[in-house]
Amino acid sequence: MENQKKVLIVTYYWPPAGGPGVQRWLKFAKYLPEFGWEPIIYTPENPSYPLVDETLLNEVPKHLKIIKTNIWEPYQIAEKLSKSNKKYKGGQFDVGKNQSFFSKLSIFIRGNFFIPDARKFWVKPSVKFLKKYLKENKIDVLVTTGPPHSLHLIGLGLKKDLPELKWIADFRDPWTEISYYKHLKLTQWADQKHRQLEKAVFENADITLATSYTDAKNFRKNGANAYCITNGFDKENTSTPLSATEGKLNFTLSYVGVLEQLRNPENLWKALENLCKTNSDFAKDFELKFVGRVDDKILNEIESSVLKNNIRNLGYLSHNDSVQEMQNSDLLLITNFPSESSKGIIPGKLFEYLATGKKIISFGPTNADVETILSKINAGKHFDYTETNSVKDYIFSLYEDWKNDKPITNAANISEFSRRALSEKLAGLMDNLL
Template identity: 75%
Template sequence: MEPKKILIITYYWPPAGGPGVQRWLKFAKYLPEFGWKPIIFTPENPSYPLIDESLMKDVPENLEIIKTKIWEPYQLAEKLNKSNKKFKAGQFDVGNNQSWKSKLSIWVRGNFFIPDARVFWVNPSVKFLEQYLKMNKIDVVVTSGPPHSLHLIGLQLKKQFPNIKWIADFRDPWTEISYYKHLKLTNKSDKKHRQLESDVFKNADVTLATSYTDAENFRKSGANAFCITNGFDESDSSNSQTLQSSNSPTKFTLSYIGVLEQLRNPENLWKSLDDLVKTNADFAENFRLKFVGRIDDKILDSIENSSLKSHIDNLGYLSHDKAIDEMSSSSMLLITNFPNESSKGIIPGKIFEYLETGKQIISFGPNEADVAKILDETKAGKHFSYQDSDVIK
């Protein structure tokens, strides 16, 4: 029996690093076991903020990968905001200390590139895939966002090929994501974002969310939505059976793995740890704060201006394999989510890899978050709001 074919349209693909690549890389790896043949459509020359060559090993040898060129306006964006490359990574400064260049780059991003700066890939991709679909039998098309502009590819293909099933996969929400309100949108731009989102919800045969709350919210907006959470791949660990007992740290080590921007900065945690270091000599002697990934410079500056400075191990971005090793060599692991109520449904993919290690987890985010429910059900840690302070001790 011939396997069914599923065309996966994704911007992030190895050697891209970071969380965006993991979900459909793993689906492509394991779908053949369930009678599906995945085909990947991805940019030939993408502008990835992070590179992780170690993920190439997960790409099946016989996987069909189709690539076309993409034009992205990030050279202009980075000239406007040279201090870092946050714009490209979906991050930006917030608060009263924004430079005029940062403010301009945010305004340009929200109002000129709708829904995002990969929108220039939509029409060329549709034109290419229209010909591909005429010549190749495809049963299902999947679009993975963000970038949500990829859903516009699916939207146009669905109109041209109504018999093909279309799955719109939302790894993060669109207009309900925490930073949406910081995009400085005009009323016209906001209306356009919301209309495009609504068009995707109403035309996709299935909308996937990575959390139950997001799926419920999508259904309220007219989507035929279901939840498939992220997970972990046991093969990512060289010896998954001994993860919980391996690499025990010599000191109490609290580790954060991943990207940390200002919107998810647990300031009260740093203050509490600072107080503990100052007032508890035993704790100070045996405490390390480890960062693995891209941490906002202003967050690092604020921590380094405290008593925590001599307790920090900032390892920078590591390959996925090495990041998992650092998780397993920690005493406790930290997760931070956006603080607003609309983000309570976001479940960071790394929580499942955190759970695999068996280490205790401390989490920050809105009350009644899906992450809190997972930690309660698994008894793997505790969740706090950003307003909590002394309770952390």
């Protein structure tokens, strides 16, 4: 790696962190050396992760340099007040009538006192530490990745002190445009502060990365030099798809990941209930599988319906086991926030879904980027949250194919979304900065 250029990646999520937040830069770190870049990771020594997956430690490249410093986070205090605070670390919220007094108080405190988020206490010590590190080591490019968006303030602080530093701000999710932003119960002052900081990041970063086409477009409107590099799939983590019915007794619809109240596809549950009530074969053959963490309120509602005997809830599994459960499914479910402002969100698991070759059913706003991808490569169907009959018809048509031993896999060309191809694209952007 002697002749390679060096990129310092500031990330909160790193193995053994579980969930989708860790995958993006773990995979970039794996493949960037093939394109002339040596990654160096800067991450907290003692983070408070909402999910842990020890198996991901096996995917960290053996010779990767990792620098760690201590972080102080207020979540331990918050969790003593209310167990539901564990959700907020992962950006989940109780909404509407489900909000307790402590939920409301915690959300208010989070949005107004911890700007941009509760990891803000790592910013100043990190700027101090990394300023010294950058002066003593030749680093060609700095990357900060959020959320948590406080990590972009580390980049902002370093850029102000070292203006010649090349800085890329990577937004895995938007900041003020994310759907739950409006649920933070912000005062006018806090809202302005969030927006000022976001604007400063957009205007000072040499490149702002977005994970969707719409987000990149919105970032450019707000003053950023923005490019889209989507998330992707790693060929080494996928196996050959099974045939439609090989070794399977059930027609299985699976949701893999965290399902929260703000992305609850109630119209899907209605469609499935209707199918079970009106078709005894479907009721006998159908399996609704959850892999990950499903909000208790959602789970309770489904378990109180006619679907209660069709549910298989496996809870949180390792990443490798989750991929295997995707393979052992017939139809994969993905959900997005319903608001128009969320149409640019492309969940990272979409690409792992695509790599399985299984059909995908998606819910979110009309003309979402997910819909664009699914339509372009004919890998499934996207619905908004008002449709029920068309959802029912789509699922039943796939069920009939399954029943008649017809393949319901897709053969989409998805090579552009491989982690290696995406790393090459990122390396090209960094090369152009120098």
